[in-house]
Amino acid sequence: MKIRPSEITPEHEYFNRPRLSRRRFLQWSALTAGSAALTACAAPAPAPTTAPEVSTDELKDELGDPATSYDAITHYNNYYEFSTDKQAVAALAQNFPTSPWQVEVTGLVNNPKTYGLEDILKSFTQEERIYRLRCVEAWSMVIPWEGFSLSNILNEVEPTSDAKYVKFTTATDPLTMPGLSSPWYNWPYTEGLRLDEAMHPLTTLATGIYGRPLLPQNGAPIRLVVPWKYGFKSIKSIVKIELTAEQPNTLWNTAAPTEYGFYSNVNPEKSHPRWSQATERRIGELGRRETLMFNGYQEQVASLYDGMDLSVNY
Amino acid sequence: MLSKYSLPALHVAAWAPAAQIAYWWFTGQMAFNPIQDLTFATGFPALVFLVLTLAVTPANTLFGWKWSIPLRRWLGLYAFFYATAHMLIFMVLDYGFMWVDMFRQIVEKQYILAGLGALLLMLPLALTSTKSWQKRLGRSWKDLHRAVYAAAILAVLHFIWLVKADLTQPLMFAGIVAVLLIMRIPAVRQWLSSLRQKAKRRLATPQLKTPTTTQPAPPEMGE
Numbered sequence: 001m002k003i004r005p006s007e008i009t010p011e012h013e014y015f016n017r018p019r020l021s022r023r024r025f026l027q028w029s030a031l032t033a034g035s036a037a038l039t040a041c042a043a044p045a046p047a048p049t050t051a052p053e054v055s056t057d058e059l060k061d062e063l064g065d066p067a068t069s070y071d072a073i074t075h076y077n078n079y080y081e082f083s084t085d086k087q088a089v090a091a092l093a094q095n096f097p098t099s100p101w102q103v104e105v106t107g108l109v110n111n112p113k114t115y116g117l118e119d120i121l122k123s124f125t126q127e128e129r130i131y132r133l134r135c136v137e138a139w140s141m142v143i144p145w146e147g148f149s150l151s152n153i154l155n156e157v158e159p160t161s162d163a164k165y166v167k168f169t170t171a172t173d174p175l176t177m178p179g180l181s182s183p184w185y186n187w188p189y190t191e192g193l194r195l196d197e198a199m200h201p202l203t204t205l206a207t208g209i210y211g212r213p214l215l216p217q218n219g220a221p222i223r224l225v226v227p228w229k230y231g232f233k234s235i236k237s238i239v240k241i242e243l244t245a246e247q248p249n250t251l252w253n254t255a256a257p258t259e260y261g262f263y264s265n266v267n268p269e270k271s272h273p274r275w276s277q278a279t280e281r282r283i284g285e286l287g288r289r290e291t292l293m294f295n296g297y298q299e300q301v302a303s304l305y306d307g308m309d310l311s312v313n314y
Numbered sequence: 315m316l317s318k319y320s321l322p323a324l325h326v327a328a329w330a331p332a333a334q335i336a337y338w339w340f341t342g343q344m345a346f347n348p349i350q351d352l353t354f355a356t357g358f359p360a361l362v363f364l365v366l367t368l369a370v371t372p373a374n375t376l377f378g379w380k381w382s383i384p385l386r387r388w389l390g391l392y393a394f395f396y397a398t399a400h401m402l403i404f405m406v407l408d409y410g411f412m413w414v415d416m417f418r419q420i421v422e423k424q425y426i427l428a429g430l431g432a433l434l435l436m437l438p439l440a441l442t443s444t445k446s447w448q449k450r451l452g453r454s455w456k457d458l459h460r461a462v463y464a465a466a467i468l469a470v471l472h473f474i475w476l477v478k479a480d481l482t483q484p485l486m487f488a489g490i491v492a493v494l495l496i497m498r499i500p501a502v503r504q505w506l507s508s509l510r511q512k513a514k515r516r517l518a519t520p521q522l523k524t525p526t527t528t529q530p531a532p533p534e535m536g537e
Contacts, residue, residue: 071345072345076346084480184479184480184481184482256479274475274476275423275476276418278415281349281350281408283347286348286407288408288409288412
């Protein structure tokens with residue numbers, strides 16, 4: 001469901017809409033009454049004066065599930081360059097420099113180009129895309145991204161006929177990223193896609209969430225979103241996009257090849273060796289829910305894998 | 315003094331993890347993935363208490379801390395308490411009694427099997443922790459309670475097998491458990507005991523100092 005930016009519920013209305021559930025009440029009482037150290041939340045504490053105009057259309061994905069709260073999206077993050085504690089990343093990442101920012105698009109292309117972030121924002125229309133994000137750890141969110149299809153940039157740089165894969169690299173900033181000293185990971189964080197996966201319209205370069213620019217903990221200022229794959233494929237804070245002939249190495253595939261495959265398509269029938277992928281916890285809900293094949297995007301992407309044995313090509 | 319206050323102090327300290335869970339809950343720090351957080355917040359203290367129960371004998375061997383011995387039963391029971399809460403969260407809150415799914419998880423996923431194994435081994439130990447059972451079982455009681463070694467090993471394996479990549483904490487616990495078990499090997503235990511005896515003797519009997527008194531000068535020769 002595409003929504004124009006002008007249709008997005010204004011922020012003060014969104015944060016002032018009536019809350020019915022006790023859980024939300026607890027979150028709010030924590031936000032407003034809790035100490036400043038607990039949540040470095042960027043959202044301003046609302047002060048309702050008159051009865052606000054409330055939009056009854058909460059943001060939902062195409063399956064009808066509500067978007068995860070901005071608070072959860074910005075305070076529950078896997079970004080090991082900062083911390084392996086999901087709730088510690090937001091505070092640690094706040095000084096990560098996101099401006100000026102450049103994305104080098106290079107490799108097997110006819111027109112290599114280095115884009116400044118402003119060029120990207122000006123040249124490519126940012127649309128709202130409400131996608132599910134399913135982490136390999138078996139939790140998930142529904143996130144209203146602002147972004148555009150990666151294919152736009154790829155078409156501009158024109159991959160040559162030798163280009164078969166796209167490799168992405170995340171920024172590394174030793175000054176602000178304490179996790180870089182962890183010996184368990186082979187920095188910098190890299191990820192990759194097959195060229196046809198990268199050209200798919202669903203593959204998104206995201207620059208915002210809920211109509212606001214990305215915060216560092218969510219991969220500011222520009223990141224990838226590949227909604228039918230496990231979340232670690234949606235690489236954050238991209239500095240380089242490279243077209244290659246060989247399948248690129250990825251951090252997680254290198255770290256544990258039997259656990260994190262190159263494709264890592266969401267697949268409830270293919271367990272992680274140490275835990276099941278059949279169910280997941282949607283952040284904001286209490287119970288578990290069934291995991292959907294390709295994270296519910298089967299119709300759009302299944303054809304990319306026709307004839308492939310997904311239990312082998314995991 | 316340690317003998318008098320150590321047990322009450324333990325009872326207070328043992329509820330600290332529970333208090334911390336409550337604090338996190340009511341300050342909204344468990345708002346996003348409460349089941350995951352609760353699972354870890356109960357599993358971690360269970361492991362810590364289990365390791366502490368294993369530490370009592372070595373502490374006694376090495377330092378002669380007899381006051382720690384009466385604490386051991388309670389350390390074990392608290393380990394069992396947190397481990398049971400941990401398991402109930404998994405069964406009830408997480409899987410909501412979805413028995414088929416849960417059963418498949420348990421059987422297929424070795425980390426869950428290891429955890430369940432550790433808990434099942436702790437159950438008879440918890441049930442027979444009282445003095446009356448100690449009397450009833452006599453010598454067998456000690457043999458039965460050696461199962462805590464297996465429980466600790468399984469608990470550590472459970473931890474190792476469930477983390478994604480960063481094995482720092484699990485390996486730390488593995489190291490500590492390994493050391494605590496090694497210290498029980500009779501030859502090692504005797505050696506540590508003898509170290510302690512030597513240290514005790516040296517501290518108890520200081521070297522006698524020769525008194526420095528002035529002595530009359532020896533008579534000069536030839537006078």
